[in-house]
Amino acid sequence: MRAMVGIDESDESFYALQWFLDNLFPDLSAALSAGLLTLVHVQQPFQPYGFPAARPGVAAFYPSTVVADSVRKSQEQTSAALLSRALQMCKDKLIKAESLILEGDPKDMLCEISEQMNVDLLIVGSRGLGKIKRAFLGSVSDYCAHHAKCPTLIVKPPKEASNNK
Amino acid sequence: MADVVPKERKILVAVDEGEESMYALSWCLKNVISQNSKDTLILLYAKPPRAVYSALDGTGSRSHLQGYLFSADILATMEKYSNDVAACVIEKAKRMCREQADEVEVRVESGDPRDVICQVAEKINADVLVMGSHGYGLIKRAFLGSVSNHCAQNVKCPVLIVKKPKCSSSGTK
Numbered sequence: 517m518r519a520m521v522g523i524d525e526s527d528e529s530f531y532a533l534q535w536f537l538d539n540l541f542p543d544l545s546a547a548l549s550a551g552l553l554t555l556v557h558v559q560q561p562f563q564p565y566g567f568p569a570a571r572p573g574v575a576a577f578y579p580s581t582v583v584a585d586s587v588r589k590s591q592e593q594t595s596a597a598l599l600s601r602a603l604q605m606c607k608d609k610l611i612k613a614e615s616l617i618l619e620g621d622p623k624d625m626l627c628e629i630s631e632q633m634n635v636d637l638l639i640v641g642s643r644g645l646g647k648i649k650r651a652f653l654g655s656v657s658d659y660c661a662h663h664a665k666c667p668t669l670i671v672k673p674p675k676e677a678s679n680n681k
Numbered sequence: 682m683a684d685v686v687p688k689e690r691k692i693l694v695a696v697d698e699g700e701e702s703m704y705a706l707s708w709c710l711k712n713v714i715s716q717n718s719k720d721t722l723i724l725l726y727a728k729p730p731r732a733v734y735s736a737l738d739g740t741g742s743r744s745h746l747q748g749y750l751f752s753a754d755i756l757a758t759m760e761k762y763s764n765d766v767a768a769c770v771i772e773k774a775k776r777m778c779r780e781q782a783d784e785v786e787v788r789v790e791s792g793d794p795r796d797v798i799c800q801v802a803e804k805i806n807a808d809v810l811v812m813g814s815h816g817y818g819l820i821k822r823a824f825l826g827s828v829s830n831h832c833a834q835n836v837k838c839p840v841l842i843v844k845k846p847k848c849s850s851s852g853t854k
Contacts (some may be wrong), residue, residue, distance in 0.1 A: 667843040
């Protein structure tokens with residue numbers, strides 16, 4: 517089966533990847549079709565305008581192309597670093613993985629790509645936002661769970677200092 | 682391959698009367714559980730609380746007669762009906778599991794499915810929670826609420842939400 521893991525900068529997504537590699541399938545490489553796991557990183561689109569200006573009275577200005585390019589490059593480097601870390605985790609478990617970088621809103625892109633690639637299982641971490649934060653920031657895992665066409669696995673990190681135990 | 686140590690996992694599957702949870706169970710049996718894994722499958726059915734106003738008593742026990750709108754006969758019939766539904770659902774689920782010859786445990790609890798599922802998942806320290814999703818749209822969800830949403834947020838263990846594919850869009854493996 518095709519499995520896809522959503523990766524971002526947060527630790528939770530790496531924990532989700534680790535949990536999936538360790539626990540879900542006892543014999544993972546046999547379960548995955550072509551023994552391949554897909555890692556997806558979705559970059560927030562770079563907005564080339566609207567930097568907070570030091571000078572008052574300036575609503576927005578368009579940064580020069582040099583600045584735009586350097587930000588884009590640093591974004592690419594960050595995603596490459598993340599994905600290489602994730603690929604290393606897969607390699608440690610002897611699982612082949614391919615990586616994919618997309619740009620856009622994570623929620624929509626994850627659902628879209630999982631549909632396009634006919635994925636059988638989508639794995640995402642969850643930041644464990646409370647109700648209020650969730651209402652403002654939105655939850656990618658919630659959105660995917662409800663809008664992706666394929667089964668979704670939401671992995672939450674264990675609470676180290678749990679207050680209700 | 683490297684050593685395949687059969688892990689003993691507790692897989693909690695929430696079932697209800699709907700088709701989606703049966704699909705989730707069958708998906709789970711097909712994909713998550715394999716022959717050489719020593720998994721315990723726990724089927725949980727939450728009996729929805731009786732829609733009878735029972736004053737101040739969350740457990741719905743017969744402590745306050747003033748809240749009851751129906752006579753005892755009707756209550757008994759309703760109780761029997763809900764027990765029958767529970768037995769039917771559990772039987773159907775067990776039949777599906779029999780082919781896999783797993784260790785299957787059955788639990789029937791009553792109460793709001795959201796809370797019941799979260800409580801049981803915590804109590805038994807489940808490793809994975811598998812549930813279906815009714816696939817309501819935004820409006821229905823606003824009114825009826827989403828059990829899978831609530832559980833995914835509140836339960837501590839990883840949650841696998843399986844949706845039934847609509848019509849025959851994508852071929853399942």
